[in-house]
Amino acid sequence: MLLRSRIRHEPLPSEITPRRLYQNRRTVLQAAAAGLAYWSMAGSAHAQSSASRATVPAAGGKLQTRPSTLSTMEKPTSYKDVTTYNNFYEFGTEKDDPVTYSKTLRPRPWTVSVEGAVARPRVFDIDELLKLAPLEERIYRMRCVEGWSMVIPWVGYPLAELMRRVEPTGNAKYVEFVTLADRGQMPGIRSSVLAWPYIEGLRIDEAANPLTLLTMGLYGEALPNQNGAPVRIVVPWKYGFKSGKSLVKIRFTEQQPMTSWRRAAPHEYGFYSNVNPDVAHPRWSQATERRIGEDGFLQRKRKTLPFNGYAEQVASLYAGMDLVKNY
Ligand code: MTE
Numbered sequence: 608m609l610l611r612s613r614i615r616h617e618p619l620p621s622e623i624t625p626r627r628l629y630q631n632r633r634t635v636l637q638a639a640a641a642g643l644a645y646w647s648m649a650g651s652a653h654a655q656s657s658a659s660r661a662t663v664p665a666a667g668g669k670l671q672t673r674p675s676t677l678s679t680m681e682k683p684t685s686y687k688d689v690t691t692y693n694n695f696y697e698f699g700t701e702k703d704d705p706v707t708y709s710k711t712l713r714p715r716p717w718t719v720s721v722e723g724a725v726a727r728p729r730v731f732d733i734d735e736l737l738k739l740a741p742l743e744e745r746i747y748r749m750r751c752v753e754g755w756s757m758v759i760p761w762v763g764y765p766l767a768e769l770m771r772r773v774e775p776t777g778n779a780k781y782v783e784f785v786t787l788a789d790r791g792q793m794p795g796i797r798s799s800v801l802a803w804p805y806i807e808g809l810r811i812d813e814a815a816n817p818l819t820l821l822t823m824g825l826y827g828e829a830l831p832n833q834n835g836a837p838v839r840i841v842v843p844w845k846y847g848f849k850s851g852k853s854l855v856k857i858r859f860t861e862q863q864p865m866t867s868w869r870r871a872a873p874h875e876y877g878f879y880s881n882v883n884p885d886v887a888h889p890r891w892s893q894a895t896e897r898r899i900g901e902d903g904f905l906q907r908k909r910k911t912l913p914f915n916g917y918a919e920q921v922a923s924l925y926a927g928m929d930l931v932k933n934y
Pocket of ligand 1: 689692693694695696751752786805833835846849852853
């Protein structure tokens with residue numbers, strides 16, 4: 608994984624956060640000001656009823672979402688940076704390769720097979736997945752293992768919504784995420800930089816955590832190809848590589864899945880990979896990060912936060928665990 612510096616530029620019209628986003632953010636702020644800061648819990652009945660009005664878009668179209676109190680109030684990274692500075696090795700290893708070479712990816716028709724240790728295994732069509740649960744806008748801090756970060760307004764719903772429908776059995780201890788590996792659509796898989804398909808995994812309680820988002824959009828629109836169209840996982844308290852793109856299979860397993868990055872470099876990339884400023888990567892520190900879009904000659908680095916700032920929601924998942932050993 609390489610680091611590259613970016614050229615400072617003036618914002619383009621496409622980089623300015625859409626008004627709708629600010630409206631959503633204002634709604635959340637107003638709710639908080641009115642003493643409804645925990646509206647997501649207390650007001651879930653209200654949220655459920657308005658969410659049932661969510662519409663299903665045509666491919667690549669607008670998605671109707673509701674805001675979430677799990678969103679950060681930090682300023683989102685520009686649409687341009689979110690969609691042109693990417694890691695998606697199936698399209699090449701340079702940051703601008705995914706936007707350049709992913710036009711060959713066909714996000715429709717698309718199915719995701721949900722299988723393994725579940726009472727109701729099922730193949731979901733992407734349009735079924737879009738309708739399965741109310742779509743939320745979740746503005747998450749994202750931290751890449753390479754030392755940069757972004758704030759991305761994702762669109763999706765908790766993976767737990769899907770899990771509820773397939774009913775994991777008592778043997779389901781882990782979840783494996785298998786992504787597309789198609790030579791015809793993905794020029795990068797001719798390279799042996801990773802073992803394909805790209806595979807990631809979570810422990811079942813991590814998968815069921817409300818922050819874990821089955822993601823179908825960003826900035827209010829269906830996911831662009833380079834960001835993992837048509838469906839990906841987003842796990843904001845872990846390094847970005849845990850968030851597999853362009854999912855085709857979700858498998859519930861008894862054994863911990865072997866993931867692509869662990870297979871490639873087990874001493875560098877652990878199964879857990881929780882964002883942790885106190886555990887350095889063998890080749891660089893993880894104590895600070897560079898926020899994409901804030902680059903510049905005098906840019907100050909930001910301090911990286913334990914669990915990427917989501918400790919309140921997830922630290923209890925790791926109570927009693929040695930997070931140096933379980934990196
Ligand atoms: N998923 C697949 N299938 N292939 C990849 O190369 N890269 C990962 C992750 N998911 C990757 C992937 C890494 S290293 C990061 S940092 C994030 O995707 C980047 O997501 P973004 O480009 O949408 O910000």
